[in-house]
Amino acid sequence: MxxxxxxxxxxxxxxxxxxxxxxxxxxxxxxxxxxxxxxxxxxxxxxxxxxxxxxxPAKRKIKEWQQLREEILAFRQDYFRERRALMVEAVHEAKKNIEKLKRRPFNKEREKLIREYERNLAKYT
Structure with a gap:
């Protein structure tokens, strides 16, 4: 819409x-x-x-404009800080899964999963 x-x-x-x-x-x-x-x-x-x-805010309300600018900046900083934390968590989880898979006996599916995790890991690094 x-x-x-x-x-x-x-x-x-x-x-x-x-x-x-x-x-x-x-x-x-x-x-x-x-x-x-x-x-x-x-x-x-x-x-x-x-x-x-x-x-x-109305043009003449200078304090409200300053407050809006600060709120937008704070929102962007918080959003990207949270997004970065989620990315770090995803990288950690992918590395942990790769290590877990490497400890298992060899088979084609295991290798396929490892390659998939490594491709996903490459997106974040």
């Missing part, structure tokens, strides 16, 4: 809306705070996407 998402320029305290998908920030939370190809009409800098549901 289509809707309009907010793009903001924190320096000028302006926003613009562009068509987007309604569930974008739910299914792809890493898009919040991401820079895109939308440019600010006032200063020409790249605007940040904050999604269709986050309220944009």
């Amino acid at each position: 289509a809707c309009k998402g907010n793009w903001v320029c924190f320096d000028c305290r302006v926003s613009t809306r562009r068509h987007t998908w309604k569930g974008i920030t739910y299914y792809c939370p890493d898009t919040i705070g991401m820079e895109g190809d939308v440019k600010c009409q006032h200063c020409g800098s790249v605007m940040k996407f904050i999604g269709p549901t986050i309220r944009v």
